[in-house]
Amino acid sequence: MTQDATPAKDRPWLFRTYAGHSTAKASNALYRANLARGQTGLSVAFDLPTQTGYDSDHILSRGEVGKVGVPVCHLGDMRALFDEIPLDQMNTSMTINATAPWLLSLYIAVAEEQGADVRALQGTVQNDLVKEYLSRGTYICPPKPSLAMITDVAAYTREHLPKWNPMNVCSYHLQEAGATPEQELSFALATAIAVLDDLKGKVPPEAFPAMVGRISFFVNAGIRFVTELCKMRAFTELWDEITAERYGIEDAKYRRFRYGVQVNSLGLTEQQPENNVYRILIEMLAVTLSKNARARAVQLPAWNEALGLPRPWDQQWSLRMQQIMAYETDLLEFDDLFEGNPAVTAKVEALKAGARAELDALDGMGGAIAAIDYMKARLVDSNAARLGRIEAEQTIVVGVNRWQEGEPSPLTAGDGGIMVVDPAVEAEQIGRLADWRASRDTQEVNAALETLRADARAGRNIMPASIAAARAGVTTGEWADIMRAVHGEYRGPTGVSRNPSNQTEGLDTIREAVDAVSTRLGRRLKFLVGKPGLDGHSNGAEQIAVRARDCGMDITYDGIRLTPEQIVAKAIEDQAHVVGLSILSGSHLPLIEDLMARMKQAGLADIPVVVGGIIPEEDATRLRALGVARVYTPKDFELNRIMMDIVALATPEEAAA
Numbered sequence: 001m002t003q004d005a006t007p008a009k010d011r012p013w014l015f016r017t018y019a020g021h022s023t024a025k026a027s028n029a030l031y032r033a034n035l036a037r038g039q040t041g042l043s044v045a046f047d048l049p050t051q052t053g054y055d056s057d058h059i060l061s062r063g064e065v066g067k068v069g070v071p072v073c074h075l076g077d078m079r080a081l082f083d084e085i086p087l088d089q090m091n092t093s094m095t096i097n098a099t100a101p102w103l104l105s106l107y108i109a110v111a112e113e114q115g116a117d118v119r120a121l122q123g124t125v126q127n128d129l130v131k132e133y134l135s136r137g138t139y140i141c142p143p144k145p146s147l148a149m150i151t152d153v154a155a156y157t158r159e160h161l162p163k164w165n166p167m168n169v170c171s172y173h174l175q176e177a178g179a180t181p182e183q184e185l186s187f188a189l190a191t192a193i194a195v196l197d198d199l200k201g202k203v204p205p206e207a208f209p210a211m212v213g214r215i216s217f218f219v220n221a222g223i224r225f226v227t228e229l230c231k232m233r234a235f236t237e238l239w240d241e242i243t244a245e246r247y248g249i250e251d252a253k254y255r256r257f258r259y260g261v262q263v264n265s266l267g268l269t270e271q272q273p274e275n276n277v278y279r280i281l282i283e284m285l286a287v288t289l290s291k292n293a294r295a296r297a298v299q300l301p302a303w304n305e306a307l308g309l310p311r312p313w314d315q316q317w318s319l320r321m322q323q324i325m326a327y328e329t330d331l332l333e334f335d336d337l338f339e340g341n342p343a344v345t346a347k348v349e350a351l352k353a354g355a356r357a358e359l360d361a362l363d364g365m366g367g368a369i370a371a372i373d374y375m376k377a378r379l380v381d382s383n384a385a386r387l388g389r390i391e392a393e394q395t396i397v398v399g400v401n402r403w404q405e406g407e408p409s410p411l412t413a414g415d416g417g418i419m420v421v422d423p424a425v426e427a428e429q430i431g432r433l434a435d436w437r438a439s440r441d442t443q444e445v446n447a448a449l450e451t452l453r454a455d456a457r458a459g460r461n462i463m464p465a466s467i468a469a470a471r472a473g474v475t476t477g478e479w480a481d482i483m484r485a486v487h488g489e490y491r492g493p494t495g496v497s498r499n500p501s502n503q504t505e506g507l508d509t510i511r512e513a514v515d516a517v518s519t520r521l522g523r524r525l526k527f528l529v530g531k532p533g534l535d536g537h538s539n540g541a542e543q544i545a546v547r548a549r550d551c552g553m554d555i556t557y558d559g560i561r562l563t564p565e566q567i568v569a570k571a572i573e574d575q576a577h578v579v580g581l582s583i584l585s586g587s588h589l590p591l592i593e594d595l596m597a598r599m600k601q602a603g604l605a606d607i608p609v610v611v612g613g614i615i616p617e618e619d620a621t622r623l624r625a626l627g628v629a630r631v632y633t634p635k636d637f638e639l640n641r642i643m644m645d646i647v648a649l650a651t652p653e654e655a656a657a
Helices: 024-036 048-052 075-081 100-113 130-136 143-160 172-176 181-199 205-212 225-245 273-288 312-328 342-365 372-391 424-439 442-458 463-472 476-487 508-521 539-550 564-574 588-601 617-625 639-650
Strands: 014-016 042-045 091-095 122-125 168-170 216-221 259-263 297-299 526-530 554-557 578-583 609-613 630-632
Touching (some): 024 075, 024 312, 048 476, 075 100, 075 424, 075 463, 100 122, 100 143, 130 172, 130 372, 143 181, 143 476, 168 172, 168 181, 172 216, 181 216, 216 225, 259 273, 372 539, 442 463, 463 476, 508 639, 526 539, 526 564, 539 554, 539 609, 564 578, 564 588, 578 588, 588 609, 588 617, 609 639, 630 639
Parallel strands (some): 014 297, 216 259, 259 297, 526 554, 526 578, 578 609, 609 630
């Protein structure tokens, strides 16, 4: 009796966890541990100063060093980050955008030091600035020179790093900013079109098809997993269509939609956080079940990301989820499970039609670069509608707006279920940075910076000069300062109009309360919304500002990346009645401590300050002790209740008595 042969299995996708924190040395230990546990690729998270082009000792870096990723200020940091990890044998994804040319230069310089064949390097730099303007906020320069830097990287890798993906069109944060599936499809594809249109002038015509084949995508998969699965099939078919019809790419392998994914972090809840494990698994199904649209790399968030920074154990749990799906199930033994399914086909066609209509509208505006303000406003409106559906219980979120009662989670007992970065890390990193500056050849650094400046001004490809600067010991802040000096800085659109929307249904009671308190104050209730520090996750601040505006308040919201000093100055200028702050990077304690001290010095101690963010209860207690009037976390999804709190805080004492 013979046994059936074991069915042939497809190779699994790359297993990644998005990781990096505190220091390069600590992150290196985490990477090596994850690789030993079966991870097959690295996905590097950089801290906000590194992402926005500041050294760790810059005033804007205060409180942000090592919080949401690893600080990399110079070649020494990059060297420590990849110590004992052979880069020519690794597939490394770096989530880096504005400073992508610089971080890739440091990576190349370290590979050279290791004796690696640079042409063998494999990996990706995200290198997508358009989504930074729309959703994430780590941009530096204006759109046109930023686009040129994206294509500089692409052109350089074509010649010197033939296995490297020079750009990862990132629709992930678009969904987090509220994008509908049609908007996610169209805005991402419009970004890719803008990059390819610019790249055509930088590579020989015969090399262009292969470069089209090296553009990759990084997407989000949400909880509506059938829709998300159909979205991925729509992405695949639309990309094939665009590359064939717009660019005349004949070879099917260059038209393939290649994407990596992190499943949705926006839908992870602070309430009943154990439920997030199921959400993550279901979302992974959307990008693995359909062979014809399967992700090439998957990284999963940890169950506790709505609470704070995941621990190594939490990341291991997410990695095991991938390994069980790939190796214990029979998923990889079958052809596409949905080919010819009428329900799937109909949904895919509907998504494609909606995306094509949006793409036509963007084309009519001159493409993605010209349409940034339009896209940002659309995302803010879509996000407002999404939150409205949750508040109205049209969208059910288990444990949040339905079935809130439950047993306390043992997962959060003891240490609180998250990792806390030691505050001493920042001072130690600044000390290492000072030592680095003192030990380098100043003449060599200055010469490298002058060459970089000259090449940037002349419009030459900045990669050769950036790599030379990396070798010379130039720092991240010094590299970015050259880009700022040559190209200027940019303030992205907020997407928040000062004019109320027509979506004021259900706000009558709050509007009446705002009118009443405004009468008592003698002028319209003034609410200042600010984002101190480098955190670019502006979705929450935008939605608070939009709802306050629609409730009849006079709002000020000037966008991201403000110092406490600037916010206090604006509070004085606007004569604000209430100040609201949003910080999601974990830097709330030092930044708010600074701001509250400045408020007191300016004679504004009587102005109520409210704070929102991913803030553990222990930290919330400390913030209240500093004088913060209210602390809101992701569990506080009822915006109307927050609005009534603001009205109560603004009410004069004699009127409230």
